[in-house]
Amino acid sequence: MKNSQIASILRELANYLEIEGENPFKIRAYKKAARVVESLGEEIEQMVKNREDLTKLPSIGKEIAAKIEEIVKTGRLQKLEELKRKIPPSLVELLSLEGLGAKKIKALYENLNITNYEELKEAALSHKIRELPGFGPKIEEKILKGLKLLKQEGFRFLYIEVEEVAKELKEYIKSFSLVDRVEVAGSFRRAKESIADLDIVVSTNSPKEVIDYFLEFKAIEEIIVAGETKGRVVLDNKLQVDLRAIKPLHFGAALHYFTGSQSHVVAIRQLALDMGLKINEYGVFKGEKIVASKSEDEVYGALNLAYIEPELRENRGEIEAAKSNRLPILIEQDDLRGDLHMHTIYSDGANSIEEMALAAKEMGYEYIAISDHYSTIALLKGLNPKKILKEFEEIDRLNSKLNISILKSLEVDILEDGSLAASDEILKRADIVVAAVHTKLRLSKKEQTKRVVRALLNRYVNILAHPMNRLIRKRDSIDIDFKEIFKVAKDNNIFLEINSQPTRLDLNDILAKEAKEMGVRFAISSDAHNIKELEFIKYGINQARRGWIEKKDVLNTLPLEELLEAIKR
């Protein structure tokens, strides 16, 4: 049972309790615990097997620990089953409608016996809902609208899918004369791999005018909120955008609040309370007096904390690190001197070696590695012994001609038994070897771990590409003992890839952080299949930063000579 599955059961329980009218703080406790479980590097299932004490985890006490153990051991939760018998599951689904919370849903159920979307729609159309106390015609309208817009539960956009519109919105708002500053905050600013909605913070002395201007943006399909300082819309691609207009004096505090994450902000506010201060989106207050608000620097400073980069704000230890000045100095794109994973027309890429090299040179790189597929799958149009020797010869020729160093490499398939698709004879001719799993993704954890470990023990392998083999929104990670892989990587001088393809971003943030803590080092690579995709490297940098990765942790920040020295094993 995966951590994410355990988390979703806890969350489901919280939803049922909410409908039941349970103590709101109890509900929050379950949701908080779900978040902790979800963002845990370690696997809960393993911890339970090892009889570790789950109450050592933050926000998990005796009750929830027992429930988690029940879930892991039996695959279900008695308490949840009971609630499901009592409350129709279709009723809980109604929570996903905008504007309908537990209290209203309960009232609809008790008074009109509404249990699902269909009955809700009927009641709204026949105007039965407006007659209930606390309800009215506007709510009927909102329900009907909501049913039409009905969001897929938990749907998130890829970062790359919102990047363009985020930029457009920022420029659109910036061009308004009454606007002082604009930032896209929220999970976008924290550079999460996927984004549920955009949060924009605007500094202005004329909030209302800015909101009105915002509501004129061309791609708006639906206006949900139109207040004095706050607007919320849904764009025609179904992306929700929130905008908050705030006076310049308060901009830093507001930016901090709207950048989140929620649990980072809550923890920061709690810390402030402990210090006798109070924080809201307008500033840090000592009594009635504002002591910090203009910049985020000020806000952190007021709490005696070093500035925390947005990518770190997940309440995963960054506040403690800031207290004791142990924050990492996060890697930046400019730190990279080369790119160690890309494809050409020798396999499934679209450009020649020379075109890739020239484009890389253009980006300021000193070296690249050409790592075409060496595979037994015909689909990947992979290399064979003859073809790769030809490719290496071409690289030799180009190296004497171009003003960038091209390393001979290959992305060699790890076969089911952990052997490699290319012979050692081939591998030893390469300057650097990237190994990857592409097939047999559903092996048991034990088999998968054994397989990859064997591959890493091959003395010619240097980098393990996309270790999770997940595709965001499409395919989960392979089932593998990452701790074991990290240990073997560390012991054998294997570098773990942070793959920059927007659907991969693999390793992810949590595992990268865990690997780093174990002393493993990384290669941040584009895995480009054409010259344009070389730019994807920025997404890999994002993910690496979220994983607390520093320049010194990354192989391709080294000058070529040092790199070649560093990969020796």
Place this chain on the structure above:
DNA sequence: GCCGTTTTCGGCCCGACTGTTTTCAGTCG
């Protein structure tokens, strides 16, 4: 339900907006 160098009981982040009511509850992030 969780948590605790002021606490094992009594707190729990905090404010905007909406729609319903005529001062506020519910919802949301």
